[in-house]
Amino acid sequence: MKGHCQHHWKGELGGSGYRMTKPRQAILDVLGKTKEHLSAEDIYLSTHKFYSNIGLTTVYRNLELLVDMGLVVKFEFGHGKAKYELADPYSKKGHHHHLVCKNCSRIIDYSDFMKDEMQFLKSTEKGLSKNYDFQIVDHLIQFHGYCHKCRKK
Numbered sequence: 001m002k003g004h005c006q007h008h009w010k011g012e013l014g015g016s017g018y019r020m021t022k023p024r025q026a027i028l029d030v031l032g033k034t035k036e037h038l039s040a041e042d043i044y045l046s047t048h049k050f051y052s053n054i055g056l057t058t059v060y061r062n063l064e065l066l067v068d069m070g071l072v073v074k075f076e077f078g079h080g081k082a083k084y085e086l087a088d089p090y091s092k093k094g095h096h097h098h099l100v101c102k103n104c105s106r107i108i109d110y111s112d113f114m115k116d117e118m119q120f121l122k123s124t125e126k127g128l129s130k131n132y133d134f135q136i137v138d139h140l141i142q143f144h145g146y147c148h149k150c151r152k153k
Helices: 002-015 022-032 040-050 056-069 114-132 148-152
Strands: 072-075 083-086 097-101 107-110 142-145
Touching (some): 022 072, 022 083, 040 056
Antiparallel strands (some): 072 083
């Protein structure tokens, strides 16, 4: 993951007038190596293991920049802490949506039914764009409910 994407990230940052700093690289490396949705604190703890000079404030500040640039996505799943992951073009996961358990806070990535969903979304986006004169550039789908473990309890 590090090779091609690292070069691409440098280009994205450079094209926006930013340098690839050690903290930014550390954050992107941590997000690129996990399948989890990480909080800023999780990212801080992971990056601090191999880059001890990084501080939590630095992680927060750089995460916001990376989100603004579209390299990282910030999710508010309703559990009180924002979670982060690499944006689809930079992630091994690719485009996906989320199932969120309201009891245990488990987050399940899924990409099943994407073909059916995309047909529905394209039609919906086209109608919304026309009716409201609004240019849609992205969407976020989250389903909230209860996972199988919580339902068994």
